[in-house]
Amino acid sequence: MPPILELHDLVKKYGDFAAVKGISFDIKEGEIFSLLGPNGAGKTTTISVLSTLFSPTSGDATICGHSVTREPMEVKRCIGVVPQELALYEDLTAQENFNFWGSMYGLSGKALSSRIDEVLEQIGLTDKARQRIKTYSGGMKRRVNIGVGLLHKPRLLFMDEPTVGIDPQSRRAILDSVKELNRQGMTVLYTTHYMEEAQELSHRVGIIDHGELIALGTQAELTRQVQETDTLILHIGENEDPQALIDALKDVPGVLRITPTNHEVAIVTPSAEELIAPVVTRADRLGIKVHSIDIREPNLEAVFLHLTGRALRD
Amino acid sequence: MSTRKIFHVALKDVCLIFRDRSALILMLLAPFLLTIGMGAVTGRFSGSSTNSGIADIPLTIVNADAGQLGDALVEMFTSPDLEALLDSTISTDLSAARAAVDNDESAAVIYIPAGFTDSIIPSPQRSAPPELVQVEFYANPTRPTSSGIVRTILEQFLSQVEIGRISGEVTVTQLLANGYIDPAQAAAVGTSIGQQMVQSSGSTSSIKLINVTEGGGEVEFDTLAYIAPGMALMFLMYTVTYGGLLLIKENRQGTLARMLISPTTSAQVLGGKVIGIFLIAMAQLLILIGGTSLLFGLKWGDPLAVLVLVFAAAFAATGWGIIIAAVFKTPGQVGSVGSALMLIFGLLGGSFFDVSSLPGWVQIISKISPNAWGMEGFLNLAHGGSIVSVGTPVLALLIMGAVLFCAAAFWISRRGLARK
Numbered sequence: 100m101p102p103i104l105e106l107h108d109l110v111k112k113y114g115d116f117a118a119v120k121g122i123s124f125d126i127k128e129g130e131i132f133s134l135l136g137p138n139g140a141g142k143t144t145t146i147s148v149l150s151t152l153f154s155p156t157s158g159d160a161t162i163c164g165h166s167v168t169r170e171p172m173e174v175k176r177c178i179g180v181v182p183q184e185l186a187l188y189e190d191l192t193a194q195e196n197f198n199f200w201g202s203m204y205g206l207s208g209k210a211l212s213s214r215i216d217e218v219l220e221q222i223g224l225t226d227k228a229r230q231r232i233k234t235y236s237g238g239m240k241r242r243v244n245i246g247v248g249l250l251h252k253p254r255l256l257f258m259d260e261p262t263v264g265i266d267p268q269s270r271r272a273i274l275d276s277v278k279e280l281n282r283q284g285m286t287v288l289y290t291t292h293y294m295e296e297a298q299e300l301s302h303r304v305g306i307i308d309h310g311e312l313i314a315l316g317t318q319a320e321l322t323r324q325v326q327e328t329d330t331l332i333l334h335i336g337e338n339e340d341p342q343a344l345i346d347a348l349k350d351v352p353g354v355l356r357i358t359p360t361n362h363e364v365a366i367v368t369p370s371a372e373e374l375i376a377p378v379v380t381r382a383d384r385l386g387i388k389v390h391s392i393d394i395r396e397p398n399l400e401a402v403f404l405h406l407t408g409r410a411l412r413d
Numbered sequence: 414m415s416t417r418k419i420f421h422v423a424l425k426d427v428c429l430i431f432r433d434r435s436a437l438i439l440m441l442l443a444p445f446l447l448t449i450g451m452g453a454v455t456g457r458f459s460g461s462s463t464n465s466g467i468a469d470i471p472l473t474i475v476n477a478d479a480g481q482l483g484d485a486l487v488e489m490f491t492s493p494d495l496e497a498l499l500d501s502t503i504s505t506d507l508s509a510a511r512a513a514v515d516n517d518e519s520a521a522v523i524y525i526p527a528g529f530t531d532s533i534i535p536s537p538q539r540s541a542p543p544e545l546v547q548v549e550f551y552a553n554p555t556r557p558t559s560s561g562i563v564r565t566i567l568e569q570f571l572s573q574v575e576i577g578r579i580s581g582e583v584t585v586t587q588l589l590a591n592g593y594i595d596p597a598q599a600a601a602v603g604t605s606i607g608q609q610m611v612q613s614s615g616s617t618s619s620i621k622l623i624n625v626t627e628g629g630g631e632v633e634f635d636t637l638a639y640i641a642p643g644m645a646l647m648f649l650m651y652t653v654t655y656g657g658l659l660l661i662k663e664n665r666q667g668t669l670a671r672m673l674i675s676p677t678t679s680a681q682v683l684g685g686k687v688i689g690i691f692l693i694a695m696a697q698l699l700i701l702i703g704g705t706s707l708l709f710g711l712k713w714g715d716p717l718a719v720l721v722l723v724f725a726a727a728f729a730a731t732g733w734g735i736i737i738a739a740v741f742k743t744p745g746q747v748g749s750v751g752s753a754l755m756l757i758f759g760l761l762g763g764s765f766f767d768v769s770s771l772p773g774w775v776q777i778i779s780k781i782s783p784n785a786w787g788m789e790g791f792l793n794l795a796h797g798g799s800i801v802s803v804g805t806p807v808l809a810l811l812i813m814g815a816v817l818f819c820a821a822a823f824w825i826s827r828r829g830l831a832r833k
Contacts, residue, residue, distance in 0.1 A: 186667035203675040
């Protein structure tokens with residue numbers, strides 16, 4: 100079966116600034132594919148080009164067998180998009196929003212009203228359907244935002260950071276709904292800067308940074324790139340000098356790489372447990388107080404750190 | 414291209430604006446209240462028998478002329494025909510009269526200098542050409558409407574005098590040239606014609622505030638028929654700016670992008686937005702017209718002509734709303750420019766005062782506003798005009814709207830409907 104989405108050397112520039120610098124990947128039907136990267140990495144721009152909102156500067160993408168540049172209308176009928184922002188009319192009710200957005204996808208009459216009932220049930224807002232969106236909580240608005248993207252039963256759903264700025268309970272509900280949609284057969288392209296979400300949801304992950312796809316594969320394939328190393332995270336005080344600690348730890352046996360982050364020092368090592376004692380001793384000698392220590396086994400965060408030298412949240 | 418989607422977009426916008434209380438206040442309540450306020454100031458609701466809304470304009474006449482024309486002018490301004498409209502005072506002290514205007518106690522002073530009559534009607538004994546003597550009009554700038562009315566009456570009198578003088582000269586010249594009179598009789602004939610002119614110019618029959626319709630019937634002019642369309646047209650600019658603002662806001666909140674990534678073309682989205690603004694503008698004007706008709710008994714004129722004019726005014730104003738949204742990027746910019754245009758067009762278009770009192774070049778500039786053409790049309794109808802009388806304003810408004818739509822479409826096609 101051919102991939103439902105194929106991206107070939109896609110470039111998108113705004114003036115002299117290249118937001119996406121020639122990325123290529125494909126997504127198989129039935130997959131959840133996550134595009135993981137920090138803010139400003141080019142995730143939303145990629146989604147905007149794939150959803151035909153903006154034309155690529157060069158390159159092309161094929162979705163459901165149609166080119167985004169040559170057959171945008173066919174592409175639009177195949178995809179559903181859940182944008183990062185709450186693209187809803189706050190002065191309309193959920194029901195009215197669904198009515199309007201359904202009509203934009205050519206739905207009408209009984210087909211539309213029965214589909215609206217299904218989606219309302221799916222997002223758990225049937226009893227609140229006649230309330231204006233502005234009276235909803237942030238989580239409820241997010242659910243309506245997702246519901247709009249599902250109205251026309253798309254084959255491929257783009258979800259652009261759908262959990263930004265919501266409470267843990269709503270976040271959990273959204274992640275569960277993504278898994279349920281996928282279980283029902285929907286292919287999902289999910290962008291996020293939360294490593295845990297990509298790990299939990301994805302069959303495959305593409306890591307994007309500064310508009311470039313720097314890694315691609317299953318989680319196992321990606322973590323293999325960091326050669327089974329651990330990451331030891333030292334949490335130091337706000338007033339401490341991380342650079343002094345880094346200088347002191349450079350020559351400790353077993354330290355492969357040291358990176359400072361916000362009031363933290365991340366040490367990549369083959370065996371984190373064996374490194375704790377010498378590290379704490381050196382810090383103590385320098386008079387630097389270590390508040391706590393975390394050991395992280397290889398994960399996507401470590402992969403990102405390994406590939407870029409920066410944490411995802413930087 | 415599916416028109417259903419266009420109407421879905423348009424109806425959604427209409428629904429959104431009618432759920433915005435602050436927008437409704439400015440769209441409907443503000444012009445209504447201002448109409449009532451200005452109507453009250455001009456006496457529209459005081460039950461004046463003239464129904465003109467303007468009465469007892471304080472005026473001072475200083476007559477230094479000892480001749481018949483000076484007397485005729487005074488007689489006209491104090492005649493029973495103008496008794497309800499003017500509160501004329503005869504004075505001999507020009508400085509005191511001017512001071513009364515400066516202190517806002519009087520709307521204007523008319524000063525008739527000595528020798529005014531002689532300058533127009535030469536005495537038979539004089540052989541030299543008369544020296545030019547001009548009547549002085551000193552107006553109160555804080556009472557533009559009242560002083561404008563006085564000036565119009567004065568100009569009408571002087572124009573009749575001038576016509577009489579020229580016709581007298583022509584008559585005497587022709588009589589002399591054809592040998593019907595000799596030069597010795599010429600002065601006597603001239604004086605006789607001058608007497609008739611005095612009687613004619615003193616008549617006030619032509620300056621009553623009564624209009625004659627095309628069918629010959631009389632229509633009393635209602636001040637509210639000037640104020641209400643002025644306010645409605647001014648706040649129409651607010652409405653179309655708000656419509657343009659919706660386009661910018663939708664771009665910011667992501668709903669515009671969401672529409673464009675649905676199987677809907679940019680033309681359908683833009684068409685829907687334009688029709689939405691147009692429908693809101695039409696609704697606003699019709700509600701204000703209906704409200705003032707029902708509450709104040711205001712007669713707007715031939716209903717079909719009013720409807721055609723409302724359509725054209727809403728069309729042109731929508732063009733302005735779309736061009737503002739096309740050119741400017743942020744809600745702040747659109748709001749500021751829209752408010753400025755609302756006031757400038759309101760002033761230029763005659764929402765506050767009659768623009769015919771302004772310099773000619775200002776009157777020409779005023780024609781870029783839908784307000785000016787709209788006012789012209791509504792006033793024609795209020796004066797009893799038929800649908801033909803609004804032909805020029807309607808055509809001008811439709812051309813204005815079409816030009817603005819083309820410009821906006823060109824602008825938007827260059828940079829795309831959705832903006833990063």
